[in-house]
Amino acid sequence: MLKLSQLKDISQLPDLVLCPLDSWDLISVAGEDRITFLQGQLTCDLTNLKPGQQTLAAQCNPQGKVWSIFRVIVLKDRVLLTQPKSVTAKQLPELQKYAAFSKVEIKKETEYQIFGLAGCKSAAYIAKNADASAIHDQSRLLEGDKGVIIKQPYPSLRYLMIIKNEQAKELIEDIKDQASIYDDSLWNAMNIASGVAFIEQETSGLFIPQMLNLQALDGISFTKGCYIGQETIARAKYRGANKRALFILTGRATKAPKAGQNVQVLLNDNWKRVGTIISGCQYGDGHIEVLAVLPKDSNAGDVYQIQEIEGSALYYAPLPYEIEEE
Template sequence: MTTPFDGIAPLPHLGVIRAEGEDAVKFLHGQLTHDFALLDLQHARLAAFLSAKGRMQASFIGFKRSPTEVLLVCSRDLLAPTLKRMSMFVMRAKARLSDASEEFLLYGLAGSAIEKVAGSAIQASAKADLGNISVVGLVPAGAVPRALWIAPAGTPAPEGSLLPDTLWTWGEVQSGVATLTAPLVDAFVPQMLNYESVDGVSFKKGCYPGQEIVARSQFRGAIKRRAFIVHADVSLQVGAEVFNASEPEQACGIVAQAAPAPGGGWDAIVVLQLAAAESGALHADSAEGPALRLGSLPYALKDDL
């Protein structure tokens, strides 16, 4: 069934880091939150790059183009500092990291556009290769399927109705999976953005920077903040603080991603203290600011793994 959120959208806000070489997969496996050693050519990974203190520096959709080449799609505003920091750890590994953003085209596919392009539906984290084109399934926006289309520069754009940028961004919010951007570097451990609940963290792989912090948070019940979807009647900005009316002096959360809603107002992914989310009475910017109404995530939170 066709929905208003159905078509294709260019994604200029995203960039591409390429890792290539004999040790590229091994290197990424030791740096990111997910298992790249077991990644095959038919799937993709959501993953994060962390500081030694377990705080997110960047988030990625990563997949193999070949056994020795991996592409990491991330927010373009974080690409340069992330590439610089990750390159510091390559050392003697037979791996090369580079900014490949100008070498690829990126489009988002929503609704029936996925089947038109790929020939069939694609589940989240699955990957279909159509010659040099890769289509990666993303977490749906509510009930609407989404996918990432990536192809070498010069490839004709995928067929489909062009979606406004704001509508694709709204779909990202509705998926409940925030992409880390520059204002939020060092703000979250992965669980605060629910990454362990959407297969963005592996607790079975070996060490990576920040791994001890992430594991301790998970297995000692130290997760006190989670990501939620909210709606407001006014615009919301990434990095804006969220307050609870019962504790007006101290912020209880922060806006992680936001977009105008097709029906009016704005929707956002916000990271909230669990107690504040349960009590309600949430407001943006101050305890007397615009009211925030909690919505529903399109996936279940995993408390036990």
């Protein structure tokens, strides 16, 4: 299986790439109360989502700090939450402890698997082998409840595929001679370039959702009513209490950046700590990209470094979306 370190930059992406997302978990929430239960736990509004539809969302503690960010996918008989494996041990018990008085079953999903499909030929592959309508819809439930295909944001043409075990086995057998198989370090790099953050264990419980730009990605409902952490999140919006946001930084380093490492800015010939890395990646030529929480008033001309990586140098890169003002 190929790694991101074997790819010089994203422009060299092969025409068809399959990424088994082995470093990701699927969390299943089933039972007749699953929608009302999650409505009181997550930042998104699930009440209008139909089977096959999806949204980003966060699960927060009572202080409004994010345990995890998910892509929330509604199926006919359950709701699936995608997240990095490293955070599950911390996040899952926090969700399960609120379930005692609801008719829900919360566990790691075992019937479905998760893949990323990317490259200029990915749409043609899906149209031929799965469902031609899926390449046009934001998300699409496959016939026979075999899974769901979700079109992903910039960069490149790419799809998140959540499919049942039998179909996953068939997919791997069919595509192995047609596609380049990369581990999920490539998928992580694409998420960084798209400005979409997912929380690892090292950064769980540290930031409110607006610091991770979730309001700009339709991951927060400010009208649905109460949920865990809602008071802090609403205060950040209506009182302008949030002074930090998620930024993309790009540059060079001798090692791959890691979640939880410190970002410093050069001020008056001295380095000052100003932020935290949420996720990072390194291409084969030493080029790095990170998502970092920094002050909202950070200057686009500033020079940064990662405190834990000597000689690293990073610069501001524009997000592919606008950050809404609080």
